[in-house]
Amino acid sequence: MFKRRKYFVLLSILLVVTVILSACGSKTTGGGDSGKDELVVAQGADPKSLDPHGSNDQPSSRINKQIYNTLVEANEEMEIGAALAESWKQVDDKTWEFKLRQGVKFHNGEEMKASDVVFSFDRMANSPDVAHIIGAVESVEEKDEYTIIIKTKEPFAPLLGHLAHTASSILSEKAVKDAGDDYHSKPVGTGPFKFVSHESGDRVTLERFDDYYGDRAKVQKLIFRNIPEGTNRTIGLQTGEIDIAYDIEPIDVKTVKGDKKLSLVEGPSLSTAYIGFNTKKAPFDNVKVRQALNYAINVEEIIEVALEGGGTKATGPINDEVFGYNKSLTGYEYNPEKAKELLKEAGFENGFKTTIWTNDNPVRVTIAEIVQGQLKEIGIQVTVEQVEWGAYLERTAKGEHDMFILGWVTVTGDADYGLYALFHSTQHGEAGNRTFYTNNEVDKLLEKGRVSTDDSERINAYHKAQDMIVEEAPQLFLYFDTQKVGTQKNVEGFKIHPAGHHRLGNVGIGK
Template sequence: MVGASTWGIGPRAAATRWRFGFMDRRKIVKRRDTFGLGTAALLAAQFGSRIPVASARGEGGTFVFGTAGDPVGLDPAVVTDGQSLRFADQIFDTLITFNGSSTDLKPSLAKSWDVSADGLTYTMKLRSGVRFHDGTAFDATAVKWNFDRWGDPKNKNHTGGDFEYYTDVAAWPDVISSVDAVDDLTVRFNLKASQGPFLLNMALGSFSIFSPAAFELDPENAKRKPVGTGPYKFVEWVPGDKVVMEANADYWGEVSNVDQVVVRTIPDNSARFLALKAGSIDMMDGVNPDDVATAKADRGIGILLRPPLNVAYINFNQTKKPFDDVRIRQAFAAGINRQAIVDALYGGRGVVANQMIPDYMLGYNTELKGFTYDVAAAKKLLADAGFPNGFTTEFWYMPVSRPYYPNPKQIAEAFAAELKKIGITAELKTKDWGAYLKSSRENEFPVFMLGWGGDNGDTDNFLFTFFGTDGGGNTWKNDEARKLLVKAQQSADNQERDTLYRQVNALIEKEVPRLPIAHTKVPLLARAYVKGYLPSPVGAERFTMVWLDK
């Protein structure tokens, strides 16, 4: 067992009727229209998430939220990081959205929708009278413009990035055939193949509707000048310092209680906590476990917990030797004492991840034994692979804390200490967050730390995103797994999907394309006067819910 001192530590077919949220894998039911619990109810019962309830509202003021890093960009279609997508939830709207702190769906810019019997045609009726922040009208033409921009590489507006959510997460190039503006307030989606989580994917922040007029006015700066229909208007972004938004008084939906929102970048977790204690910020994420304990004793600070819809993992680049050898990957799995690391570095809010999805999700395979810590077995695997004396490798870790890795440098040091015991020397390296994400997507690192916060509560959003395409750092070339994932994605039968995902999880355990580390209940800290904040398992929280009692 690894001691704490070794590491130098201190003291997220009628689809309108089907909820695709979390499932109890032991209680799969036959009728899809009665399937599943709402996310908030299930998770509150299972994990006891603390949710504040306010009895009266105040209005006005500035809400200041502290976080670890800058957004990579503010054009939702071309970003994948949570820091960036946080702003999509404030500045933009999607056609469909999540209901409060659950993954149940509700209307947004689309007020209703119908699905054909074969699941290949979705017809949506749009809200009337909605305007973008630049004053232009939202209509079906604007919806078509956005989908054409995202999905057509030949479109002149298909610029700014890789559109990874469209291509690799939702897999819409293989699903959407065309989008038609039937009339001003009707849009029709014509599909090549049915997709079980189609509407859930529609609610993802990456598919926020951008003002066509604003984008075409200055396409090169779209990622720095976001214009949507959301409850907040963009004011300014000072890199390394803050992003400022102001309340949209003309918003069609629930208007903000506060006048302004400032999201401040404070990279160091401890410095951010000191800023919270001093009152220079009102709320923060990226909390050190030790600081949670300190906050418990401070009556001026409240603790909220976001349910654990996430996974931390180590990714192996199988295009680089020796990680193309399954025995090397299996040696990592056997040689890292994940339980000891989670116990020491997650402050009681992490559980060891035995699969790439939490154990309450569709397709979790209860018949798998998981990865067992066994130093002798790890050394034998290395010897069998031709490395009896081990080897040296770069090992990349994230420069910013994320919910699944609360202190990535510290955890990387723990991994390195464990690997040293089996003969592997891990040379720890990092780089700027935006560059880190780019390098991970482009398969530049031999082995690296990363994680995923679920977007919609569906297993497809984890397993297909990780292993269903060639994007997103996936170098696992397993045709059987990909066929199973596509079949599960196209199915509208959750019993069938559960069986298919179980098979995929068995293949993952056998070949270890990524090593799951932990699932985390994510703490958020707020001054006691911050009221109304409801943590969402997918992290899609709108600041409109917040009011300041001061």
Template structure:
């Protein structure tokens, strides 16, 4: 029997929120923190500026930052991530791996949903079955693709069975996709589906979870309001009376509202705003490195990118420091590997390809392209990637490579990249679970060639074996060692040129405390307090 000890829980997603990461260099592992902060509720309505409406207030119906931020306040999961990205127990009193492919969750008793429904094992099963149901077609179903069955053992015990041993399962359960929804709403959503309706409508219109905030109202295009759940079951109750998410599409307007006190928190800040906000004593910038990799991908099935020396030469000719300064105004770090220092499984003990223009020219000549060649770069109409394409066009000209830029709207760009209708392409990949498995397996395993994520179309048996072994390994240090091997193999093969990890940026009024952002991109607002 394999028990999920507090020590293992703490390291399964050990992703520090500071710029100095010691997860892989420190032999000690932090203990699971079970104490919750003491509540000091004050009469406050915190105004939060967002760029757009949430896609859905059904956590199975969306996977974007605004929706995830709001849903993380309304709903609870079996486990969650704290501000240090350590996994903590929430609706589960205990979570342990009782067999290689079976996890047992003991559910808290005496917990009720906002609509009065009681939490029990059946409610947990309903939610975890629904998110995986092909008929529902949840956009976050991929996070639980390895789960084969959720079984009710007794009123407050469930067993979660996986197709194969899967060490990162707790990190997937900690995502908002693992939220437990009122069973009353789930039943209504299935009635809607049976009648040809939208399976996410019922939950979106009347969200009901067990979280410390409950849904109050939504005015589409304008605002979403949440109120303090005064009957919250946990000790970490809300510190404010209300959260109001105001839709303010224009960045300049959000900045002005923050400066004048119209909003207390601005969820989206651009690097060009940092100096202005930091020079104002009434505002603060929140800045952490993200789990999102910006990369240049090579279609390894077409010439000349089927030659590893060509791929390595291009990678070596890219000045990543210049890109960080020129494209994102220094708000990020150069990428020396495919996963961020924020990711569980990260190690800096890997081979990396560094900027060396002369060696790049030598490799290109060795491959038979001393005079360079012409190539078309596929990208979408995202402003950052447009600027990045132009910068790379200039840098690669130093190798004699003439780059033409082919731009499409995002959906068409994704389709063409997935179908292999490109030579080289710009992209980004966010490790939403904050675990190395999701940062590597979907992107580089041969099972995922094409639209699922492996757009470089690399097929390598040794790489596949390493990726499979790492996702099944429960010993933390062994997993890290396996991921070091994976990244060294990727350095040899170079299906991508890793560019940078941009910072996540947000801003708050100076009196706002206990607000933070996950490296995966969404925000934790449940602990927010106002120091007035």
């Protein structure tokens, strides 16, 4: 029924986009030597904030990854290794000791010390955006200038994964206090790149930090461009204005693969796409309505049309690459007659009117239109509303929506992060549970999975929780995706990170 619109009058669009891109920055890799010390990266949205304690969205995290460091970090194989902490040991079930690297400099010239780590964790704990990420931490104490002690409330198996999250970045206490409320526009980290400027809606410019404790960045300047339309990101690659384009859309995959100047880099993802129901509002407070909509939507058609076949139907709430994923889940089959039966049982035989929100992501807009058409077939009238990204996050956190389309990246690779934030009753709103789902039994299972140090016990708890979540359907489970990044052929050293926060310090431009 629905077809992705191929961009028509390609030459006209190409000329327009070239003018826009050229007006915003010089060509970096299309020829000559002038751009080889500058890397331009395009993504689909502006960062919410360059304060890592004030944001947990993907566009922000991708940039913050370059500015800041965490105590430990996960590499491209999701193996935990040293970062600002050079070593650590577990003292007992609830106590960890971390030895910090000495001589690490912040971008303001100050040396990082234990007091900055303590300050940063106190700040995280008071942030509505990221407090849940370190919610298991009871205290962080300074043992000496280069040693900290972290105590958790209970044994917490996935602690190191949470400490590797970009939201657990370590900030300069002095820089934060000097900047006050303006810190988000004056970020200071310890990463391979330091902040230069943020032109809202257009670009963030970073430059190499020569006093970085690790290997010096390969390029002098790193620019993140905000280009919402995926096809325009691809055209930017073709014209040479962009070196790396994140999130290549399905419609553009063949274009990138067929261009001899470009490369398509594909890799695993830890993300899940879903449609959330506001379970606080009628009729979505009725489980039969939520189940009916899961039966009413042909997800395979969505994958075929919106993703051009480039996805896998989700059977539940977390990606199949995540520790604790329940392989026995089968999800919901497409069965509109079953959907009608459930609506009748719920008292909505004649359907109802509702809205579905999306931001301006073209794939999500297409999904919303497909859902609108499919739900019309069972008597549900859906209005599609596009909401600006920042307002989208803010308003869904407040629960102003009926239905919304979003994705979740289980950054830590552990089911705790993919389930606790989205389905525990203490995480309503900004923390991640934008469906406002509440189930005491699920809460208990998720809590058990957190505190157990036995992998089999944790897996069992997470499997049971997923069974209940799928049954109660606070979400319409869509698909698991593969990451697709387009690059110039002469881009060297780029690697896909499963969390989507790709490390760019080792990326350079060859001849």
